[in-house]
Amino acid sequence: MLSRTAENLFWSARYIERADSLARLLEVGYRISLIPNTESGYINEWESILETSGIKDLYLKKYNKISKEKIIFFLLFDSENPSSITNCIKNARENIRMVRTAVTLEVWNAVNSSYHDLEINITQTKNVLKELPEIIEWVKKQVNLIRGTILNTQLINDGYDFLILGTYFERADFTARIINVKYFILLPSVNYVGSEVDNFQWSMMLRSISSFRAFKWAYGEEEINYIKIIDFLILNMTCPRSLIFSIEKINHHLDRLTKFYKQNSLAKSKVKLMYNKFKKLNADTISDLGLHEFLKSFIIDIDLIYRELEKKYFFGINQ
């Protein structure tokens, strides 16, 4: 397969995943803004949303101050924000369009019509705050449709591996970043433990990655505590948003590629090491190591693995 084709497939899936993550973040922001008496709370929330998506500076440069309408617009539609949902969908489509023949007609149609519907959405939206729930629903639906079409219609060949890899590199990075932005609320604090504030913050965090209900299912009605949350978001193999889940997928698909091409790759050996390490970890160890440090080095490591993958498959030269 052409290196550029692999790269386009990878990035189209990555942008689709990013649009999905942003939609979920916005959903939390919206929820919080509906809760009375959290004036400063929601400001913080919107700020951390900007931080998680790594565009706080860009936003402040354009708008100077935190305002929820502006942030929502910035995250949804602003073409000057490279990570706005609009740009994510647009980029996903451009990437697919470049390799139009590497995906099935159904996948192309799903991405293409999302893009065309988005244009209509943008022109018809009058009040972003009021219409936010519908827009978020729409984004999530489109993403699920595209992903379902990929699962149902694509050949399970190397192109499929690159699509899936794009999804999970983005997800691993995103989950790590969202926990990292919020890591302070996961710290055990005498003042907070078991308090209302704690429960509220934790549930919001779980919601932001759509795992609130899942957490309840996984851990029953026991009391929520930060160790359980760390366990759930980082080490629980049944949680599709946990770090280990993404690592396992990346490991699996890089493994498939090395077998498919009959060539080893550094990316593969590195992710395998990481996966084995994660399997042996437990939440208490992470807490002892320091959650913040742990996440920081994870974000660097996963990026290094991506660099290896890029070098191996996207540059098209022998190593």
Added chain:
Amino acid sequence: MYNEIYKNSKIRKPYNKIFDWAKSLPENVIVKKKNEAESLFKKIGITFSVYNNFNSTERLIPFDMFPRIISGTEWKKIEKGIVQRAIAINAFLNDIYHSGDIIKAGLIPDYLIYKNPSYEVKMIGFKVPKRVYSPIIGSDLVRIDEKSFKILEDNCRTPSGVSYMIENREIMMRMFPELFEKLKIETVENYPTYLLETLKSLVPKRCESDPKIVILTPGAFNSAYYEHSFLADLMGVELVQGNDLFVDENVTYMKTTKGPEKVDIIYRRIDDQFIDPISFDSSSLIGVPGLFDSYKSGHVNICSAPGAGVADDKAIYTFMPEIVKFYLGEEPILENVKTWKCYRYQDRKYVLENLQKLVVKEVHGSGGYGLMIGSQATKKELQLFKKKIIEFPENYIAQPILSLSTVPIFSKNDLSPRHVDLRPFCLVSAKQTKLVSGGLTRVALKKDSLVVNSSQGGGVKDTWVINE
């Protein structure tokens, strides 16, 4: 003005059945089918892109569902004529980049060739694989009366439109399957297979194994990008951009997930000057540095060959009858449109005296640039062209204002005649020269308009060759 469906105010035989069918359609069926067809085109993505900021509007080429029909007998003559011309064109190109016999024989003035902007000096003396310079030729034909199709121009570089020929047929078959059961319509679906065979036969000198073929596109922003990806898909070859390829020690490779893979044959859909920034236009970002050297050292073939465009230049066009006779010793089967060469005294005199009755064309212009239609020109324009012709006679040719034949289109719930032309696509391989039975019919949708270009309100029709 010749209306293709009538003969002595009766419907001509090839159109008999289709005319009855069109007349018997219940009202609004065509409107409905038209919407259906358009949404199909959009879904498949057969569009021309026009980009402005966020809003990329993707335009459809208007498609008319009344087919253009050519009888089997008529087609046989067209086919023979096109094949003859394609062989002659390649022989001509081979000659002018080698010994130049046709110039020595005094049939074409040397400056028309050697000073032609499309003549590529770097190609002199180079033996192109299998002596095929231009493997894909799209000549535009016009019909003047019942008897004669004439050639208006040849396209020897990278003619486009073949994807419409194939997709128009697909759509017609989906819309009106009953017609295809009743009538014996020749298929066009083999084109991609033939194209692949053709390219495959043109192996460069240093290619030992099964040749690796790619299509080279300028990229997704090119207006014909759909066609490039369509052909790549149907032939099962990679669609590459310049930066997907690189040259190392004169060997051309493409970058793949398995590492570099040697490329042997490139069907390029980019212009000569952009192929290689080292050998040609150094500002080209879509080319491949070193590709031309790789080509000249016999490691890769570039189709069509750089410099092949000189054969479709309008100045050379006027010599096509002589070219056919010189290389094949045969009379041309398809005639040129009558053309006056302004550098000849007698011709020039006639042109200057009859400007209002003529179309004057600049010889190196294309796409409607540098063209004056005498009957529609203002006094000022006429004066300007007069001056230009006197000053640089060798830069101009003139042709009569042609009345292209008409074929009906569905207009509201009725039929209404519109002017058409025809572009068949001829393939020249190492072993044979052939074309599928069909082509692209372009139609001027505006009443009385003679301009069939899609950029100026032209549409397309499915073209049927029917064997009686």
